[in-house]
Amino acid sequence: MANAPILEMRGITKRFPGVVALSEVSMTVRRGEVHAICGENGAGKSTLMKVLSGVYPYGTYDGDIVFEGEEVRFSDIKQSENAGIAIIHQELALIPELSITENLFLGNEPGRFGVINWVGAQKRARELLHLVGLDEDPDTKIKTLGVGKQQLVEIAKALHKDVKLLILDEPTAALNEAESQHLLDLIGGFRDSGMTSIMISHKLNEIERIADSITIIRDGKTVETLDVAAGGVDEDRIIRGMVGRSLESRFPERTPNIGETFFEVRGWTVQHPVDPDRLVCKDENFFVRRGEIVGFAGLMGAGRTELAMSVFGRSYGTYLSGEIVKDGEEIKLANVHDAIHHGLGYVSEDRKTLGLNLLDSIKRATVSARLDKISRGGVVNGLKEYEVAEEYRKLLRTKANSVEESVGKLSGGNQQKVVLAKWMFSDPDILILDEPTRGIDVGAKFEIYNIINQLAAQGKGIVLISSELPELLGMSDRIYTIFEGQITNVLSAEEANPESLMVSMTSTRKTGPAE
Amino acid sequence: MSKFSNTMRTLTGGRGISQYSMIIALVAIIVVFEIMTGGYTLDPTNVINMVQQYSYILILAIGMVMLIIAGHIDLSVGSVAAFVGVVVAQSMAIWHLPAGVAMLLGLVTGAVVGAWQGFWVAFVRVPAFIVTLAGQLIFRGLNQVVGNSTAVPTPASYNWIGNGFLPDFGPDFGFSNPTLILGLIVVVALIWKELHDRRKRVAMGATSQPVWVSVVKLVVLCGITVFATYLFATGRVGTSFPVVGIIAGVLILLYSFITSSTVFGRHIYAIGGNSSAAVLSGVKSRRVNFLLMMNMSVLAAVAGMVFIGNAQASGPFDGTGWELDAIAAVFVGGAAIFGGIGTVAGSIIGAFVMAFLANGLSLLGLDSSWVSVIRGLVLLLAVGFDVYNKTQGRPSITGLLLRGFSRKKSSTVTEETLEAQPQNPEQPAAEKVDKVPLS
Numbered sequence: 001m002a003n004a005p006i007l008e009m010r011g012i013t014k015r016f017p018g019v020v021a022l023s024e025v026s027m028t029v030r031r032g033e034v035h036a037i038c039g040e041n042g043a044g045k046s047t048l049m050k051v052l053s054g055v056y057p058y059g060t061y062d063g064d065i066v067f068e069g070e071e072v073r074f075s076d077i078k079q080s081e082n083a084g085i086a087i088i089h090q091e092l093a094l095i096p097e098l099s100i101t102e103n104l105f106l107g108n109e110p111g112r113f114g115v116i117n118w119v120g121a122q123k124r125a126r127e128l129l130h131l132v133g134l135d136e137d138p139d140t141k142i143k144t145l146g147v148g149k150q151q152l153v154e155i156a157k158a159l160h161k162d163v164k165l166l167i168l169d170e171p172t173a174a175l176n177e178a179e180s181q182h183l184l185d186l187i188g189g190f191r192d193s194g195m196t197s198i199m200i201s202h203k204l205n206e207i208e209r210i211a212d213s214i215t216i217i218r219d220g221k222t223v224e225t226l227d228v229a230a231g232g233v234d235e236d237r238i239i240r241g242m243v244g245r246s247l248e249s250r251f252p253e254r255t256p257n258i259g260e261t262f263f264e265v266r267g268w269t270v271q272h273p274v275d276p277d278r279l280v281c282k283d284e285n286f287f288v289r290r291g292e293i294v295g296f297a298g299l300m301g302a303g304r305t306e307l308a309m310s311v312f313g314r315s316y317g318t319y320l321s322g323e324i325v326k327d328g329e330e331i332k333l334a335n336v337h338d339a340i341h342h343g344l345g346y347v348s349e350d351r352k353t354l355g356l357n358l359l360d361s362i363k364r365a366t367v368s369a370r371l372d373k374i375s376r377g378g379v380v381n382g383l384k385e386y387e388v389a390e391e392y393r394k395l396l397r398t399k400a401n402s403v404e405e406s407v408g409k410l411s412g413g414n415q416q417k418v419v420l421a422k423w424m425f426s427d428p429d430i431l432i433l434d435e436p437t438r439g440i441d442v443g444a445k446f447e448i449y450n451i452i453n454q455l456a457a458q459g460k461g462i463v464l465i466s467s468e469l470p471e472l473l474g475m476s477d478r479i480y481t482i483f484e485g486q487i488t489n490v491l492s493a494e495e496a497n498p499e500s501l502m503v504s505m506t507s508t509r510k511t512g513p514a515e
Numbered sequence: 516m517s518k519f520s521n522t523m524r525t526l527t528g529g530r531g532i533s534q535y536s537m538i539i540a541l542v543a544i545i546v547v548f549e550i551m552t553g554g555y556t557l558d559p560t561n562v563i564n565m566v567q568q569y570s571y572i573l574i575l576a577i578g579m580v581m582l583i584i585a586g587h588i589d590l591s592v593g594s595v596a597a598f599v600g601v602v603v604a605q606s607m608a609i610w611h612l613p614a615g616v617a618m619l620l621g622l623v624t625g626a627v628v629g630a631w632q633g634f635w636v637a638f639v640r641v642p643a644f645i646v647t648l649a650g651q652l653i654f655r656g657l658n659q660v661v662g663n664s665t666a667v668p669t670p671a672s673y674n675w676i677g678n679g680f681l682p683d684f685g686p687d688f689g690f691s692n693p694t695l696i697l698g699l700i701v702v703v704a705l706i707w708k709e710l711h712d713r714r715k716r717v718a719m720g721a722t723s724q725p726v727w728v729s730v731v732k733l734v735v736l737c738g739i740t741v742f743a744t745y746l747f748a749t750g751r752v753g754t755s756f757p758v759v760g761i762i763a764g765v766l767i768l769l770y771s772f773i774t775s776s777t778v779f780g781r782h783i784y785a786i787g788g789n790s791s792a793a794v795l796s797g798v799k800s801r802r803v804n805f806l807l808m809m810n811m812s813v814l815a816a817v818a819g820m821v822f823i824g825n826a827q828a829s830g831p832f833d834g835t836g837w838e839l840d841a842i843a844a845v846f847v848g849g850a851a852i853f854g855g856i857g858t859v860a861g862s863i864i865g866a867f868v869m870a871f872l873a874n875g876l877s878l879l880g881l882d883s884s885w886v887s888v889i890r891g892l893v894l895l896l897a898v899g900f901d902v903y904n905k906t907q908g909r910p911s912i913t914g915l916l917l918r919g920f921s922r923k924k925s926s927t928v929t930e931e932t933l934e935a936q937p938q939n940p941e942q943p944a945a946e947k948v949d950k951v952p953l954s
């Protein structure tokens with residue numbers, strides 16, 4: 001029964017000026033299955049899905065798409081939607097200022113003669129939210145929701161239309177484990193009710209769990225299709241397909257060489273930027289030692305990013321009180337400029353809106369936080385800029401033709417590498433990494449871990465904020481847990497395990513002072 | 516055909532010919548007018564006139580493109596130019612200031628006006644659109660207050676900056692010697708620059724272009740220079756290269772350098788491309804915005820001073836509609852409405868397009884109302900063509916949505932929130948302030 005193909009893509013070739021993103025990619029998706037697509041950053045996964053959903057219209061690619069037994073030639077997204085294909089892009093596209101209902105029906109407002117039937121819309125919105133298990137008032141503004149809930153709104157939006165094939169591009173990249181779990185259950189539920197899904201993810205454990213078959217793409221070519229039901233497919237098997245070899249371990253070996261405490265934040269209290277009655281950080285204390293990797297664990301919205309950004313030159317919220325001590329002296333960081341020049345760096349979790357100017361070339365982006373290092377008398381030395389950018393491109397193995405290429409055209413993972421390059425070049429003593437491996441493939445993750453370890457070995461202090469517990473446990477020397485804007489506990493690498501972290505991440509009770 | 520397009524690709528450094536669409540459009544406009552006016556468009560007298568009459572567009576376009584890259588706009592440039600013009604004229608008429616001192620006064624006045632507008636834009640965070648709309652009214656009014664709404668004549672010692680020429684010297688070959696020398700300098704500079712760029716590209720390990728590309732480029736550029744030199748050198752007796760041309764030329768070179776090669780220039784693009792990311796990279800966005808507004812008014816002051824020199828008087832209606840000329844030049848020159856994209860060089864091409872159009876149409880004796888209609892259409896077509904080109908093969912709808920998304924979100928981190936103090940809880944007011952360009 002589940003064997004008839006709902007979709008066949010044959011010989012898809014897609015070229016961009018100077019790059020062949022896909023060459024002769026083929027893939028078959030059976031009706032009612034969850035079909036995963038795996039591959040390294042820049043392999044062409046997102047591009048393939050954009051071809052399928054009409055983002056790149058018929059005529060801009062070569063090859064055939066057969067959907068429900070008919071050859072289809074979409075010239076825009078609207079047409080693929082009408083055919084029953086819905087795509088949820090890697091980057092969410094909701095409008096933050098509008099309510100859930102307004103977002104759900106954007107572009108398909110129910111009603112007649114251009115007059116929107118809000119009563120009907122509300123009712124339908126409730127139904128849709130119920131379908132995805134989201135318990136929120138449909139009038140809530142999107143910007144007040146966390147990423148996980150926004151993701152569910154995206155899915156609800158897709159369900160509004162009659163979806164036969166749901167495409168999810170890295171849906172869980174920004175979600176925590178509980179949210180991811182909920183999402184995967186939801187997709188499983190859809191499968192039981194007969195819907196077909198295609199899912200792209202770098203979280204191989206999730207794929208192993210949910211996928212019925214897996215197509216692996218490498219360098220724009222189909223490598224193989226694995227049938228999970230047939231057995232014998234595990235994470236290592238997938239990785240071998242993706243990178244062409246096995247990875248010995250997920251985290252590189254490291255012997256920590258930890259020095260004295262050189263960075264300390266004391267009594268840090270910060271007010272919410274809009275709501276003066278809310279404190280996003282309440283009297284927080286933490287410290288970092290030389291050569292130490294300090295993890296910050298917490299649920300989404302616990303206040304880790306807010307804490308990090310407020311420390312980084314008060315770039316979030318309104319500073320109320322607290323002090324920062326570095327190398328035995330109190331430093332005042334009134335703005336980001338000061339923070340950078342006092343040796344702080346912050347890799348944002350949100351590369352598109354906070355980390356990069358997407359119009360920049362790789363070259364310009366790489367040096368953008370420390371132009372002073374490659375300029376003299378305010379004049380930028382173009383040659384040095386180029387050399388620096390090349391050096392980091394090679395070091396991080398960013399996939400691009402040249403450093404002149406625009407970062408906006410890179411794949412998500414490669415953009416992340418450019419952000420990392422930017423902050424490595426800024427040469428901070430304290431590097432705060434906020435979800436640094438979000439959307440990064442397994443191979444590249446390992447490389448990034450290696451780099452983090454190297455930085456630590458150079459005596460720098462690393463603050464690692466991550467929602468992936470295995471990553472925190474695998475990398476950190478010490479882990480702080482945060483719950484609702486408060487540091488609740490600090491655990492050494494030996495004490496920490498998923499259970500002990502989870503307890504402190506979900507309760508206010510201060511189990512141990514932060515020394 | 517494909518051979519031709521391959522050749523064009525190599526010639527344009529792999530970017531394809533569409534990058535040069537505005538230059539092609541400019542050439543087409545010139546050729547069409549040259550034919551329609553029976554060869555008068557490229558007559559030395561007309562070219563010299565044009566430089567003197569329309570250099571204000573060039574000067575304003577320089578400041579405007581920088582503002583537009585950073586995501587702002589300035590609607591007050593015409594009024595500011597007129598206000599500075601009348602201050603300068605009156606200072607000479609009433610206080611009998613020497614021309615040089617009066618010019619200095621003009622620049623200072625421009626800087627003060629710019630500081631005023633910059634304060635509102637950068638520190639109070641009122642959108643530049645509104646601040647300069649107010650400025651348009653304020654400084655138009657002040658122009659008429661200071662000048663009593665009548666024309667104020669300027670002395671001949673001053674008018675030189677508007678209608679003067681490079682002084683002639685040396686033996687008489689029937690050409691203007693300083694113009695020849697200037698032309699020679701430009702040719703040498705072009706060759707030196709091309710060699711320098713080639714060397715730099717090699718150092719960067721970029722695939723070095725074939726030599727013929729450089730040769731073709733140099734032949735074209737030097738050809739244009741020689742031709743222009745010939746035009747300016749063979750004008751009526753007593754004319755040569757206009758002083759305003761020198762002023763505009765120096766400003767163009769200076770600001771091209773600033774925008775492309777300095778830290779300040781990078782900061783302008785950073786703010787326009789993504790202001791939150793810029794702030795999080797340590798850009799002091801308020802300072803940059805303030806300086807940009809100030810710079811625009813100083814350039815408007817220069818334009819105004821040049822203009823009254825050429826007109827030999829300051830009047831109450833000087834500079835009306837200049838902001839539109841400048842803004843049109845910038846957008847014709849390829850700048851993006853959203854900010855982050857644009858170049859001084861492009862805007863200069865745009866300014867030439869607008870100037871040749873205005874000049875050609877008036878030479879044809881077309882009624883000024885039709886001139887206005889045609890210029891409006893050209894602006895619309897130019898930008899429309901550009902937008903169409905850019906959206907080809909891109910996720911246009913999602914692209915726009917994402918764009919809108921990041922725009923909105925990008926205003927959440929501002930220097931305001933960075934340095935917000937407890938007594939300033941009115942954050943949301945600062946939110947949408949960022950971009951209100953002509954959209």
Ligand SMILES: Nc1ncnc2c1ncn2[C@@H]1O[C@H](COP(=O)(O)OP(=O)(O)OP(=O)(O)O)[C@@H](O)[C@H]1O
Nearest residue numbers: 016021041042043044045046047409410411412413
């Ligand atoms: N608009 C574009 N212009 C030029 N090149 C592009 C464009 N979009 C994608 N590419 C290139 O196509 C290749 C595939 O990109 P794609 O986004 O499909 O990768 P991906 O497999 O989704 O990677 P990731 O896991 O990092 O999201 C990359 O090399 C990228 O640089």
Ligand SMILES: [Mg+2]
Nearest residue numbers: 046090411412
């Ligand atoms: Mg992708």
